[in-house]
Amino acid sequence: MSVVLAVDIGGTKLAAALVEPDGRVVVQDRAPTPNAPGVDGEELWQALEALLGKLVADAGGPPLAGVGVGCGGPMTWPAAEVSPLNIPAWRGFPLRERLRDRYPGLPVRIHNDAICVAIGEHWLGAGRGHGNVLGMVVSTGVGGGLILGGRLVNGASGNAGHIGxxxxxxxxxxxxCGGRGCLEAVARGPGLVAWAREQGWRPGSRDATGVELAADARGADPVAGAAMRRAGRAIGIAIASATHLCDLEVVAIGGGLSQAGPLLFDPLADAFRTHARMEFARRVRIVPAELGQTAGLVGAAALVYAQDRYWSAG
Amino acid sequence: MSVVLAVDIGGTKLAAALVEPDGRVVVQDRAPTPNAPGVDGEELWQALEALLGKLVADAGGPPLAGVGVGCGGPMTWPAAEVSPLNIPAWRGFPLRERLRDRYPGLPVRIHNDAICVAIGEHWLGAGRGHGNVLGMVVSTGVGGGLILGGRLVNGASGNAGHIGxxxxxxxxxxxxCGGRGCLEAVARGPGLVAWAREQGWRPGSRDATGVELAADARGADPVAGAAMRRAGRAIGIAIASATHLCDLEVVAIGGGLSQAGPLLFDPLADAFRTHARMEFARRVRIVPAELGQTAGLVGAAALVYAQDRYWSAG
Incomplete structure (x- = not known):
């Protein structure tokens, strides 16, 4: 049986997996992203190539059905010349072309990493079986992907899903982004951490992230709790807007901040209920994502396995 | 050549037309909506039936390809049991069933009136030739319809497009709607008129509407101008959110308020530019609708003529 080589490229780690047609992750591996100042794009590419080569070789070189990749944005799409915000070494890096050269004859499909998470959640996670789903990642940034009428929405340039x-x-x-008052400006981990510090939060580590803030909120730290309420309200308002525009059935929320549980989801639901009063909007279910860390890899595999739903480009 | 019987049902008037396959309106007619207190649903139905019957008979009874209808919401969809907010006589009125009985054997397709306007603008108006279009109507309410990937987005229950x-x-x-801070709450004609009156606007008529307010803004009335700026800013913010979520190419704005021209569109563009800074979002074109009063009828006809794009239901 052939497998898909699934890849997830972020600013801190490169992850890869072999994924079977039913979405099962057979093996996976990861490596730190070479992302120190001065690292050049070829060095990063070589690290990726080494990770992928070793993964496939260690698995005995199974036949590959294709390569699916989630990568931080922005990128051109579907050509996938990538310029991930948090990977300065790649600016207009021709990732799809390189992977096609490395894996000749195979389909190579690349999309935004948050979109891959949303696809994963739609294919096999919290959104499974529903036609109209928004998948969100609330983490260092706030990203997402939109499935409507059972198909991934790409928009004019592959950028649909920017719920943040x-x-x-x-x-x-x-x-x-240069704008003002975006969901991401309010609810991204670093923004919340900065806000909480201003309000007197004293985290255990100097480089505290939203995950630590969420943990402190669970531990009844009042400022951390207030930060979760601030994020939850903002997310609830954004979901109300998205639901009114797109008539959604399920919103699945993943990412580090979602680990705060009810401390995030309760104020979120309150804000949503305040702003989403029409009957069709009240029916939407807002739930935690189900697939956890592998959602992005599973979604990347779905770009190959379920192209009818998730890949409309060439 | 057969024609489509296109119908537009609103709180003040019933409009109908015969529309050719290229979207040309051959003949049209209208009648006031019997909408006085105490009018019952059957009386309204008979008025509609009379209007349609006369239109078809006067045209010599051409063969019909189908019946397409835009009607005020809410409604169940696609079954179209309609409960238009501003037509109290119809609550759960089985409009599709009645029209099927009246025109047996023909396809009868009914959608929200603002969605029909958006379809019209996409099919033959300002959005023609683009895959990702939001059509808006800014009038007594603020409604819209969403076309993504070249197809009308219906959402879970036919309610997608609620940009208001x-x-x-x-x-x-x-x-x-029961919520707070919606675009419609700020920018709908009656809301703006009320706001302008509070600010000291003295309209020429007791029942002044947004159209009169727009006219006074063109006539350099300062309060009316401020009302247009207030509406424009709110519309610009909403379009920025919609563009980020859906990666749109064209937003076409119709309805009475859009007649204010640059007095509305300039502050709208300012607000949009403030909030939509990412490259993909800046590319969207925000333009006045092109089809004017017939957009809804043309869009209703497209439910029949261009079902591959605009009608995904049975």
């Missing part, structure tokens, strides 16, 4: 840039507070904080 | 309920100001005015 729904405006939740027009006079709110500036966003890294 | 994107939240533009979470602490803003209450909305008729």
């Amino acid at each position: 840039h729904i405006i939740v507070d027009p006079g709110g904080p500036p966003c890294e | 309920h994107i939240i533009v100001d979470p602490g803003g005015p209450p909305c008729e």
